[in-house]
Amino acid sequence: xxxxxxxxxxxxxxxxxxxxxxxxxxxxxxxxxxxxxxxxxxxxxxxxxxxxxxxxxxxxxxxxxxxxxxxxxxxxxxxxxxxxxxxxxxxxxxxxxxxxxxxxxxxxxxxxxxxxxxxxxxxxxxxxxxxxxxxxxxxxxxxxxxxxxxxxxxxxxxxxxxxxxxxxxxxxxxxxx
Numbered sequence: 310x311x312x313x314x315x316x317x318x319x320x321x322x323x324x325x326x327x328x329x330x331x332x333x334x335x336x337x338x339x340x341x342x343x344x345x346x347x348x349x350x351x352x353x354x355x356x357x358x359x360x361x362x363x364x365x366x367x368x369x370x371x372x373x374x375x376x377x378x379x380x381x382x383x384x385x386x387x388x389x390x391x392x393x394x395x396x397x398x399x400x401x402x403x404x405x406x407x408x409x410x411x412x413x414x415x416x417x418x419x420x421x422x423x424x425x426x427x428x429x430x431x432x433x434x435x436x437x438x439x440x441x442x443x444x445x446x447x448x449x450x451x452x453x454x455x456x457x458x459x460x461x462x463x464x465x466x467x468x469x470x471x472x473x474x475x476x477x478x479x480x481x482x483x484x485x486x
């Protein structure tokens with residue numbers, strides 16, 4: 310009886326090997342009938358015309374342009390407020406004030422330093438008489454929660470106007486909103 314069951318199972322397993330392939334053959338015939346047999350040729354390339362670069366008096370296109378947010382050369386008028394063109398710029402004068410964040414203070418008593426984080430994630434220590442921001446912002450006062458700057462803003466006629474700006478501690482500014 311056991312041999313009969315094994316023979317029956319072998320017959321069932323071998324019957325799967327001789328399956329009907331008509332559906333696969335129909336699919337293959339359909340793919341062959343609907344497939345394009347000819348590939349279209351590539352379009353003709355236009356003839357290259359060489360144009361010589363003859364703009365020697367203009368800025369080279371292969372050199373990065375200089376930042377033009379603020380002019381380094383000042384058109385100064387007499388009897389007018391203007392920044393000192395001979396003063397050496399400090400590191401934080403490369404960043405606009407919205408890219409600088411006050412993170413804390415150090416010191417106490419008569420001398421207090423502010424910790425300023427720049428856009429490149431570097432923390433700088435500044436105090437009064439240091440400069441920061443694009444508009445010649447001189448630090449006038451350092452307090453535990455803010456810094457007061459005196460900026461010089463160009464008025465368009467060659468003169469400059471003083472503007473007081475406050476940079477607040479980053480956490481204190483976000484907590485107030």
